[in-house]
Amino acid sequence: GAVVSQHPSWVICKSGTSVKIECRSLDFQATTMFWYRQFPKQSLMLMATSNEGSKATYEQGVEKDKFLINHASLTLSTLTVTSAHPEDSSFYICSARVGGSNTDTQYFGPGTRLTVL
């Protein structure tokens, strides 16, 4: 149980285009999902917390107009990188929290590697 999927697993795009990444909880409902970014040899950095049916909460320094998050259902959250630039190239990972408690475990998707040319 507690499987999280992401699509696509990798994407290459031109500078200035937008890219949408999907995160799905396959066998459970997730009221809260999280989006992280990880640069090579760096730790995971939380970008935003996504709550079903409400606006995402962004971490300091993350542009909400550039990284659009939509959590339309209890099993799907999407991250859209708008007007992507080479510095946005990174490994984007989502996680979903099982259960409704703050101490519940987060399970991670397999990640999406974005390369912006």
Add this chain to the structure above:
Amino acid sequence: GQNIDQPTEMTATEGAIVQINCTYQTSGFNGLFWYQQHAGEAPTFLSYNVLDGLEEKGRFSSFLSRSKGYSYLLLKELQMKDSASYLCAVNSGYSTLTFGKGTMLLVSP
């Protein structure tokens, strides 16, 4: 602010025991997680500690001392497949996790 420290790299031999330490200073504490991450893959959950003491799960054990802001992950009977990055993460409240930079463990024959 939040600060989580763990060694950058460690090496060990197949069959041996290795202990990966993690110290933290966070504004709140709601539990500590250990994750394993192979290169190019997402982290996978290993353990969770919220109370002081040792939690054992097969070859892996995790210890927590809240008063010292300290945890360790103990890996026994090391296997080659254990070569990975091990991430210490603290839930400092409101379910957000703050991750350390990870400890790259290399297991040699």
